[in-house]
Every structure is written in C-alpha cells, then in structure tokens.
Amino acid sequence: MFFLNVLTSGLLSGLMYALVAIGFVLIYKASGVFNFAQGSMVLFAALTFVVLNEHGLPFWAAFPITVLVMIVGAVLIERLVLRPLVNRSPNTLFMATLGLSFVIEGLAQALFGSDVHQLDLGIDDMPLDLWGLQISTFDIFASAVAVVLVAVLAVLFSKTRMGISLRAVADDTLAAQSIGIRLPRIWQIVWSVSGLVALVAGLLWGARQGVQFSLSLVVLKAMPVLIIGGFSSIPGAIVGGLLVGATENLADIYIGPLVQGSVSTWFAYILAVAFLLIRPSGLFGETTIARV
Amino acid sequence: MGDPARTLLASEQTLLHVDGVEAIYGDAILALRGVSFGVPKGAIVALLGANGAGKSTTLKAVSNLLGASRGRISKGTITWRGEVTGRLSPADLVRKGIVQVLEGRHCFPQLTVEENLLSGGFARRPGRRELRDDLDRIYALFPRLKLRRRGKAGLLSGGEQQMVAIGRALMSRPTLMLLDEPSMGLAPMIVEEIFEIIRRLNADDGVTFLLAEQNAHLVLRYAHHGVVLENGRVAASAPAADLLARDDVIDFYLGGSASSPASN
Numbered sequence: 231m232f233f234l235n236v237l238t239s240g241l242l243s244g245l246m247y248a249l250v251a252i253g254f255v256l257i258y259k260a261s262g263v264f265n266f267a268q269g270s271m272v273l274f275a276a277l278t279f280v281v282l283n284e285h286g287l288p289f290w291a292a293f294p295i296t297v298l299v300m301i302v303g304a305v306l307i308e309r310l311v312l313r314p315l316v317n318r319s320p321n322t323l324f325m326a327t328l329g330l331s332f333v334i335e336g337l338a339q340a341l342f343g344s345d346v347h348q349l350d351l352g353i354d355d356m357p358l359d360l361w362g363l364q365i366s367t368f369d370i371f372a373s374a375v376a377v378v379l380v381a382v383l384a385v386l387f388s389k390t391r392m393g394i395s396l397r398a399v400a401d402d403t404l405a406a407q408s409i410g411i412r413l414p415r416i417w418q419i420v421w422s423v424s425g426l427v428a429l430v431a432g433l434l435w436g437a438r439q440g441v442q443f444s445l446s447l448v449v450l451k452a453m454p455v456l457i458i459g460g461f462s463s464i465p466g467a468i469v470g471g472l473l474v475g476a477t478e479n480l481a482d483i484y485i486g487p488l489v490q491g492s493v494s495t496w497f498a499y500i501l502a503v504a505f506l507l508i509r510p511s512g513l514f515g516e517t518t519i520a521r522v
Numbered sequence: 523m524g525d526p527a528r529t530l531l532a533s534e535q536t537l538l539h540v541d542g543v544e545a546i547y548g549d550a551i552l553a554l555r556g557v558s559f560g561v562p563k564g565a566i567v568a569l570l571g572a573n574g575a576g577k578s579t580t581l582k583a584v585s586n587l588l589g590a591s592r593g594r595i596s597k598g599t600i601t602w603r604g605e606v607t608g609r610l611s612p613a614d615l616v617r618k619g620i621v622q623v624l625e626g627r628h629c630f631p632q633l634t635v636e637e638n639l640l641s642g643g644f645a646r647r648p649g650r651r652e653l654r655d656d657l658d659r660i661y662a663l664f665p666r667l668k669l670r671r672r673g674k675a676g677l678l679s680g681g682e683q684q685m686v687a688i689g690r691a692l693m694s695r696p697t698l699m700l701l702d703e704p705s706m707g708l709a710p711m712i713v714e715e716i717f718e719i720i721r722r723l724n725a726d727d728g729v730t731f732l733l734a735e736q737n738a739h740l741v742l743r744y745a746h747h748g749v750v751l752e753n754g755r756v757a758a759s760a761p762a763a764d765l766l767a768r769d770d771v772i773d774f775y776l777g778g779s780a781s782s783p784a785s786n
C-alpha cells in the first residue's frame with residue numbers, strides 16, 4: 231500500500247510535468263522550435279493571474295483576462311520575433327526563444343515585482359482515503375483539470391479545421407503553405423494555446439508551492455520529459471511526464487536513503503540519458519511514415 | 523498568320539505574365555537568368571528542361587514559395603490578371619486562384635487522405651456543405667481515394683499520393699494549377715491516368731495548367747504550348763505540335779534519353 235501511495239503521488243506530479251511538456255510539444259510540432267521560453271510563460275501567466283486576483287478580481291474574471299494577455303503576447307511574439315526570423319535555422323530560433331525567456335522574466339519582474347505570491351484556488355489540500363490510498367483532494371482536482379484540458383485539445387486537433395491545418399503544418403510546412411495555410415496565423419494560435427496550457431500549469435503548480443520566480447525552472451523538469459516522450463508527441467509528453475513523476479518519487483523513497491539525499495532533483499536526467507542511449511527519438515518520437 | 527490580331531487576343535487572355543524574372547538562392551546561386559513567357563487562359567503550358575534547368579524555381583517564383591528555400595526573385599516581375607504578385611503571400615495567391623502541386627507530391631503523411639483533401643479547401647473559407655460537395659467532386663475524379671479515405675496518406679502508393687496532392691490542390695478551386703513533375707517516379711499506366719485527368723479538368727472545368735516536366739514527349743501530347751528552359755533561360759517557346767515535330771530541339775535540350783513512353 232505504501233508503494234502504491236508513493237506511486238500515485240508521483241503520477242500526479244507527473245501530470246503537472248506533462249502539462250508543461252505539452253506546451254513545448256505544441257510549439258515544437260508547429261514550428262520546429264524548442265521553445266526555451268515556455269517556463270517563463272508559465273511564470274508570467276501565473277503571476278498575471280495572481281496579481282489580478284490580489285487586486286480583487288474573482289477567478290472568473292481574472293482567468294479570461296489572463297488568457298487574453300497570453301493571446302496578445304502570442305501575437306506580439308509572432309510579429310516581433312518569429313516573423314522576422316522566418317526561414318532561419320532552428321538554432322537561430324532557439325537562441326531567439328532563449329532571449330525571449332529573459333525578456334518575459336524581466337517584464338514579469340518589472341510589472342509584478344519579485345515577491346512570492348500565495349495562490350488559493352479554493353480547493354482544499356486535504357488527504358482523502360480511497361480504498362486505502364491516500365490522495366489529496368487538490369491532486370484529484372489538478373489531475374481532473376489536466377485530463378479535461380488534454381481531452382479538449384485532442385478533440386480540437388482531430389476535428390476542427392484549425393486542428394487539421396495545425397497538423398498539416400506540423401507534417402509538411404512547405405506543402406501547407408502551397409495550399410494557402412497562413413503560417414503566421416498558425417503560429418499565433420499555437421503560441422496562444424501554449425500560453426493557455428502554461429497558465430493552467432502555472433496555476434496548478436503555483437497553488438502548491440506559491441507563485442514565484444522558481445516556477446520558470448519547471449522548464450528544466452520538462453526537458454527530460456520531452457527526451458523520454460519524444461519532442462513531437464503529445465501522448466509522449468503525457469506518458470513521459472507520468473513516467474518521470476512516478477519514477478522520481480519512487481527513487482526518492484527507495485534510493486534516496488541509500489545515497490542520503492534527494493534523488494528527485496536529478497533522477498529524471500539519468501532516466502533521460504538512458505533513453506537517449508536506448509531510444510533517441512523517445513517513446514513516441516515521430517517514426518516517419520513512408521512506403522517504399 | 524494574322525499576327526497582330528493574334529497578339530492582341532493573346533495579351534487580352536493571358537492570365538499569367540512572367541517577365542524577365544531572375545531568381546537567386548541564398549544570395550549566391552542564380553537559378554533563373556531572365557525568364558519570360560505567358561500562360562493564356564484555358565491553356566496547358568508545358569515547362570520543359572533537363573535537371574537543374576530551373577523548372578521548379580520558375581513555378582515557385584510564380585507561387586511565391588521561393589522564400590521557404592531561401593530564394594527570392596531578384597529582377598523582373600510576375601503579373602497575375604494584371605496584378606503584380608511580388609508582395610503577395612502564397613496564401614494570398616491561393617485565394618486569387620493560383621495553386622501549386624509541389625515536386626515530389628508532399629502529401630501530409632500523418633493526416634488521413636480525407637484530411638489531406640479537406641485541408642486544401644480551407645483557404646476559401648467555404649461552408650460545411652460546400653466543402654463536402656467539393657470533396658465529393660474530388661472523389662468522383664479519383665474513386666480510388668474514396669476507398670482509402672480513412673487511411674494515412676503516408677501509406678499510399680506514389681500514384682495515389684500524386685492523386686491526393688492534385689485533389690488537395692483542386693479543393694481550392696484554382697484558376698491556374700502549377701504542377702511540378704507529376705510523372706516523377708510513377709509507372710507509365712498511372713502517369714497516363716493522371717494526364718488524362720489533367721486533360722479532363724482542362725477541357726471540362728476550364729482549369730489552366732502550367733506543367734513542369736522532364737518527359738517532353740509525354741507532356742507535349744497533352745500541352746498546347748511548350749516553353750523549354752536551359753540554364754535558367756528560355757531556349758525555345760512554341761506550340762506543342764511544333765515542338766513535337768522537332769525531335770532535334772527536344773533531344774538537344776533535354777537529352778535524347780528523355781524518350782517517349784509507349785503511346786497508344
């Protein structure tokens with residue numbers, strides 16, 4: 231039972247990793263860019279929300295306003311960063327997102343200061359006894375939110391015109407252009423959706439550990455998740471997130487005492503390196519469909 | 523004969539003017555060195571030339587897709603129905619009636635056949651019904667695709683992928699279709715089938731075609747006019763029948779090995 235408890239709480243934090251990783255995957259699929267600024271977006275979104283909240287705006291007002299802010303941000307990023315760099319190498323774009331992460335964090339600091347903000351979503355963090363398993367109500371809430379978000383995205387991507395266009399761009403950008411799909415539009419939408427995912431992840435994380443600058447460091451946790459799951463796969467991000475969450479929690483409990491320290495800070499990287507050696511394209515890495 | 527009248531008529535009905543176009547890749551490689559020709563309304567124009575002659579570059583210059591290969595037009599203008607296209611995006615051009623089927627087909631491999639086709643229709647923002655009707659038209663044209671509509675396009679045969687690429691482009695209801703080597707790597711039977719469909723689209727629906735091909739003997743049987751490119755320049759431009767009658771021209775510019783398929 232103890233093992234199962236450790237496993238479940240690991241899986242639940244894994245879902246959070248998965249959420250952050252999904253933001254990466256979306257942008258990576260649509261534009262081939264490893265968006266280093268995803269962590270800063272999580273921070274910025276959560277800070278915007280929490281500051282609005284502190285100024286007396288209730289959740290139902292602060293949330294859509296923050297979403298709007300993220301959309302405006304996405305449009306600005308496309309206009310000012312992506313469009314001028316169109317057709318440049320992925321390295322150039324990666325460097326641009328690196329710069330972008332500093333800009334966003336600087337902006338966050340200038341606008342909101344660098345205090346730690348407490349965030350209360352009104353969900354208790356009470357342990358609940360389910361058939362002998364100890365699960366916190368907040369964790370259940372958080373996973374429900376994550377599952378709903380992923381389900382909505384999945385439907386959006388598989389059914390709507392926008393979703394088909396997005397996947398078309400991910401498959402073959404040149405062909406997508408040749409049939410009249412507007413890349414700037416697609417990028418704006420993808421960055422907006424990533425902004426929304428970042429907001430949700432930021433709120434769930436922030437409610438747990440306070441909204442503070444260390445939130446942008448989740449980007450470092452997402453990295454091994456992406457290596458394990460494959461950079462271009464949303465199912466991979468989910469499975470990778472769960473795997474990292476579960477194993478690092480288990481490792482903390484069962485290996486931690488042996489090495490007399492916290493294992494979870496680095497265990498994910500060991501796992502990722504192992505994957506790099508065994509399966510470099512990740513669990514769900516795009517295997518190109520081709521018929522010879 | 524009656525040259526002045528004919529020129530007047532031609533200029534009135536010429537949809538696309540390519541005028542002294544030079545194209546350059548990566549600010550270093552000059553791929554087109556002043557290409558000029560016109561595409562009359564309702565015609566099938568063949569763009570001929572050996573490997574590296576500049577056929578694909580010419581088509582991409584017309585559809586404004588050079589940017590994606592780090593190329594650009596460095597001189598000259600392209601005019602579509604009287605409008606200079608230089609500043610338009612590829613998406614703008616699709617909305618204005620020019621669509622390109624890329625060399626090597628470029629289906630979306632992870633998308634289903636139906637999703638591939640649908641994606642070609644989005645640019646016009648059609649209603650749901652309209653999109654459905656257009657899709658049925660494509661299925662009528664390529665019954666084979668209907669059978670495989672739920673399969674991923676990446677798993678189709680080369681010929682079927684070419685049909686998907688053409689069908690997808692047709693979904694935008696183009697006035698002018700740019701086709702880049704539709705016969706590449708396909709069995710002669712399939713090639714005939716695809717060219718027959720091109721002929722039908724041209725005759726029945728009035729779609730104008732600009733076709734890049736290495737296989738001159740094949741394409742000149744379907745085309746009205748041929749433009750021969752050599753080293754980024756127009757080496758010859760004449761009615762297809764005249765070019766077909768001049769095997770020496772074809773053999774000289776395209777190499778004698780570009781021989782004819784078994785014609786029936």
Ligand SMILES: Nc1ncnc2c1ncn2[C@@H]1O[C@H](COP(=O)(O)OP(=O)(O)OP(=O)(O)O)[C@@H](O)[C@H]1O
Nearest residue numbers: 547551553571572573574575576577578579580591
């Ligand atoms: N992306 C690119 N970067 C640099 N040079 C290029 C690029 N694409 C084409 N070229 C050069 O431009 C010239 C014309 O190429 P283009 O692809 O237009 O020829 P083509 O007639 O289509 O040939 P093929 O029959 O092989 O398709 C060639 O010399 C080629 O090497």
Ligand SMILES: [Mg+2]
Nearest residue numbers: 577578579625
């Ligand atoms: Mg070519």
